[in-house]
Amino acid sequence: MALPKIQPYSMPVAADLPQNRVAWTPDPNRAVLLIHDMQQYFLNAFTLGDSPVNELLTHIRALREQCRKLGMPVVYTAQPDGQTPEERGLLLDFWGEGINDHPELKHVVPELAPEEGDIVLTKWRYSGFRKTNLAEIMQESGRDQLIVTGIYAHIGCLMTACEAFMQDIQPFFVADAVADFSLENHQMAITYAAQRCAVTLTTERVLTYLAPAQSQAEEGSSFNIEKIREQVAGLLNEAPESITDEEDLINDRGLDSIRIMSFVEQWRREGVEVTFVELAERPNLASWWQLIASRLRVPVPNLDYFGR
Incomplete structure (x- = not known):
């Protein structure tokens, strides 16, 4: 034995x-x-x-x-x-x-x-x-x-x-x-x-x-588009840099409703109120970051880059 x-x-x-x-x-x-x-x-x-x-x-x-x-x-x-x-x-x-x-x-x-x-x-x-x-x-x-x-x-x-x-x-x-x-x-x-x-x-x-989390806390905000990119990449087991701001995460990356709902629950626990419908209607990083930023009332950088 x-x-x-x-x-x-x-x-x-x-x-x-x-x-x-x-x-x-x-x-x-x-x-x-x-x-x-x-x-x-x-x-x-x-x-x-x-x-x-x-x-x-x-x-x-x-x-x-x-x-x-x-x-x-x-x-x-x-x-x-x-x-x-x-x-x-x-x-x-x-x-x-x-x-x-x-x-x-x-x-x-x-x-x-x-x-x-x-x-x-x-x-x-x-x-x-x-x-x-x-x-x-x-x-x-x-x-x-x-x-x-x-x-x-x-x-x-x-x-x-x-x-x-x-x-x-x-x-x-x-x-x-x-x-x-x-x-x-x-x-x-x-x-x-x-x-x-x-x-x-x-x-x-x-x-x-773990490494950027400390610097983000020092800057006063735990949310930015790169954090969202990291979260999506982690869920899909993809390299963060391979996921662009504008690509359709549902049709191009196969992100399903269960995983989108997990973002809703995770971000609510972190103090950001979003809904499944809001994320599913515009399933790309740029839109999600703009939505989150509006709820946090923080400036959204590079608006021209996002085409807004």
Whole structure:
């Protein structure tokens, strides 16, 4: 019942990601970074020094450093050694003694070792919320978004994302900052997340959301046309620069009513009142930005460029 030996496989890239059903975006004032079970015991199942481990470590490290710079909470989960049969529960039937057999491997890998100020939770079940105070930590800090990274994608990472969703916490499943038993398991996890409980996106996309968010806050407005472009691109898994201001997002990009409605709900939560009909009548970035700007009563730049 030991962990399987995991063969190298290529880490998914942006082009491999499924379409998301919702348009949530990570916000450094709302999000917590979760580094899930990155213990040596679990990592040793992979071929170290090869894909997907190389990308996994690099991407989690980049996200951790950016989150720390922004003052965002960084939370680790780690399974303990020395578990009694009662503590291990049904995990014993599926996975045997686990770390009990290798207590020297219980520590988080050195490349990602927790630092002062990070939170380390002892984890007892697949979900990072079971038998921990993760939900309380998030509630007390006023956080309602969870950026999920770590291993294994289709087990603990996915179960944690599902439970976050069921507690009205928006999960972000970072497709190239998780890893799994196989590419098939990995792809299954990110597809399920995108279709049922989370937004699936790349490390690069998360960093683009987090990095400009601070400067936008300093400028006094969290909305501009580039943010809208990023949100649309994230939902369609397209490069932001490939989406022009005037193209028809319904007919040219296949944006459906469910995804348009997700923008309505997202922007309302951010204080912008728009309706589905308003967005569907003029489904292009230029029109949407003009509509949002009018509701926010902020100047709309480059009106001549938009042809208004």
